[in-house]
Amino acid sequence: MKRKNLIFYNRHSGNGKAEEVANWVIQELKNHGQIAEKTLAINAVAAKQELKERINKFERLICIGGDGTLNLVLTVLLKSQVQPTIGLIPAGTVNNFARKWKIPLEPKPALENILNGNQQAIDIGECNGQAIVSSLIFGSLAEVSNQVRQRDKQRYGLKIYIWQAFKKLPQQKSQPIEFFNNEFSLQAKVWFCLLSTSNYIGGRKYLKKDDDGLHLTMLNNLKLNKLFNYSYFALTGNLRRSTTLTSFDIKKIIIRSFANERISTRIDGDPGPFLPLSISWHPHFINCYVPSTI
DSSP states (O other): OOEEEEEOTTTSSSSGTHHHHHHHHHHHHHHHTTTEEEEEOHHHHHHHHHHHHHHGGOSSEEEOOHHHHHHHHHHHTTTTOOEEEEEEEEEEOOOOHHHHOOHHHHHHHHHHHHHHEEEEEEEEEEEEEESSSSEEEEEEEHHHHSOOHHHHHHHHHHHHHHHHHHHHHHGGOOEEEEEEEESOOOEEESSSEESSSSSSTTTTEEESOOOEEEEEEESSOGGGGGGHHHHHHHHHBGGGGGGTSSSEEESSEEEEEEEESSEEETTEEEEEOOOOEEEEEEEEEEEEOOOOOO
């Protein structure tokens, strides 16, 4: 029986070349005697509905895009009874998930990785019904990042976030936040908070170990004279050795704010929900094609 593939792509990914890549993938799969169809993300709502209606007809779902495109797919699968194997052809700005799993960043070797068939069960998080593929952030960096326009993100990549940070971060302040579950409660003034599903963020390894659960790291207040300290520990993978940060691992948590203003989040590089947040951990959620050397 011929394997059935659904190709899902974000037309804004890959400098607008995602559709060209999708057409190439379909032809390559047909050359291998497989069935392939495509669907695209016109907008998030329409894409989710399209995937819900079509997903149960396919054994394999190939995403062309970055962490945000993969996030949309896995959000649909959180509510689905079917679990196709996921293949990824990276075409995002950061491609954190691809870098974590050593998935090739170019289309041809990325497709070869899928056709090789080696699979890995991957862990994800969930926030208010939305998947967390790589990371969730809130606080000052999230507020700044959410002001970046899509066309600027496409044109300038990571540089636009750095530029916005230099302009806006001095204006940001810490907010009163509560973290709690059935086992503990913590109240803190939070300037920035990161939850990640692995020890990679922004395509870099920031923690030495990748323990079971979501990794939460918070910065209570930005001190400019500590910037070198933060950078050193992050770049060397020893972030948790920094005495200026609070870090722990969790599998279920609720996060709420006591601030007067609404606090936004950013999930996998795109705007997410406002606080409060209900977050949980899904180990071995779905199988994904990764290199056999992993």
